[in-house]
Amino acid sequence: MNINGTPYRTIWTAADGRTVQIIDQTRLPHDLVIVDLTGLTEAARAIKDMLIRGAPLIGATAAYGMALAMAEDTSDRHLDTAATTLLATRPTAVNLRWGVERLKALLAPLPEAERLEAAYAEAARVADEDVAMCAGLGEHGLKLIRAIHQRKGGPVNILTHCNAGWLATVDWGTATAPIYKAFDAGIPIHVWVDETRPRNQGFNLTAFELGQHGVPHTCIVDNAGGHLMQHGQVDMVLVGTDRTTARGDVCNKIGTYLKALAAHDNGVPFYVALPGPTIDWTVDDGVAEIPIEERDPAEVTHITGALAEGPTATVRLTPAMSPAANPAFDVTPARLVSGLITERGVAEASRAGLAALYPEAAHGEDKGGAA
Numbered sequence: 001m002n003i004n005g006t007p008y009r010t011i012w013t014a015a016d017g018r019t020v021q022i023i024d025q026t027r028l029p030h031d032l033v034i035v036d037l038t039g040l041t042e043a044a045r046a047i048k049d050m051l052i053r054g055a056p057l058i059g060a061t062a063a064y065g066m067a068l069a070m071a072e073d074t075s076d077r078h079l080d081t082a083a084t085t086l087l088a089t090r091p092t093a094v095n096l097r098w099g100v101e102r103l104k105a106l107l108a109p110l111p112e113a114e115r116l117e118a119a120y121a122e123a124a125r126v127a128d129e130d131v132a133m134c135a136g137l138g139e140h141g142l143k144l145i146r147a148i149h150q151r152k153g154g155p156v157n158i159l160t161h162c163n164a165g166w167l168a169t170v171d172w173g174t175a176t177a178p179i180y181k182a183f184d185a186g187i188p189i190h191v192w193v194d195e196t197r198p199r200n201q202g203f204n205l206t207a208f209e210l211g212q213h214g215v216p217h218t219c220i221v222d223n224a225g226g227h228l229m230q231h232g233q234v235d236m237v238l239v240g241t242d243r244t245t246a247r248g249d250v251c252n253k254i255g256t257y258l259k260a261l262a263a264h265d266n267g268v269p270f271y272v273a274l275p276g277p278t279i280d281w282t283v284d285d286g287v288a289e290i291p292i293e294e295r296d297p298a299e300v301t302h303i304t305g306a307l308a309e310g311p312t313a314t315v316r317l318t319p320a321m322s323p324a325a326n327p328a329f330d331v332t333p334a335r336l337v338s339g340l341i342t343e344r345g346v347a348e349a350s351r352a353g354l355a356a357l358y359p360e361a362a363h364g365e366d367k368g369g370a371a
């Protein structure tokens, strides 16, 4: 996708073929800053401090993190250190584990002399596959949007939460892929963009990228969605996911569950878009089993924004003596999900629905999800 007319992916290698480059998403939408990752520690920091974020991009960065580690030292010991270091960065998005384990399984049996080249080639494959999967699921989601348009006429109003856009993946996005495809196909659409406190990925990232692509959108506070649904102003909720369980429970950014409840109460379809590697075939009950990241309370007590025509500033919102809690994700039970939009088609949110699309993974031949 483009920023100011220049095409970007979210992660790539520099001309030296070794340095990994990313867009620092903590600086968007105010500044476009490209950051060099030259080693394992920097890759891990980029994930932990959310310079990059979004489940598929975390997976791709983990794969490149393994490659950067091999550029430092191709020993078995460093391979183990790289996996442990990367896995400790963020707990919820399953793509992190998927990316690390995919690289480790490939590299461990190889002679040390072959590991460096193999690691970079595999990380590039992970990135390319992510682009293809997101583009593919976009086509399936496009059919749903087109059907709504044909049924009701006029613009299709889609509500999304957090950023499941191209910035959360390598390109295209998950929830935004059908939106971009529909817009490019000339279907009139309009997107309600949830703010997504505390880190404001909706305003900072989703609104930014939709604006860059020319997609009509309106920024709303997190609590506006239910009201809009009651008044017939939302045709579809479309979100991404950090981990979807084998039975179709969906873990996503905190607040997603409340949108699903409001959608259910108002008869609004609630769809989730995801590539295969976001399915965790080892987990069934998302509420009981998915580890929910608890982030720094300072993200709740403070907020950062740009001063009018000036630099960014961080201000305190809460009384200094009041404690804050910051669970970063929640789980929407499968019963509230209208469908899972994948690169293989739209699945019912159930074990049978997912197994029909991913038989090899559901039956244990490939525990990592598959393209």
Ligand SMILES: CSC[C@@H](O)[C@@H](O)C(=O)COP(=O)(O)O
Residues within 6 Å of the ligand: 053, 054, 055, 056, 093, 161, 162, 163, 164, 165, 168, 169, 173, 174, 175, 201, 239, 240, 241, 242, 252, 253, 328
């Ligand atoms: C395609 S991304 C889907 C999710 O990863 C996205 O909605 C989300 O919750 C991202 O959370 P973040 O904390 O910004 O990494």
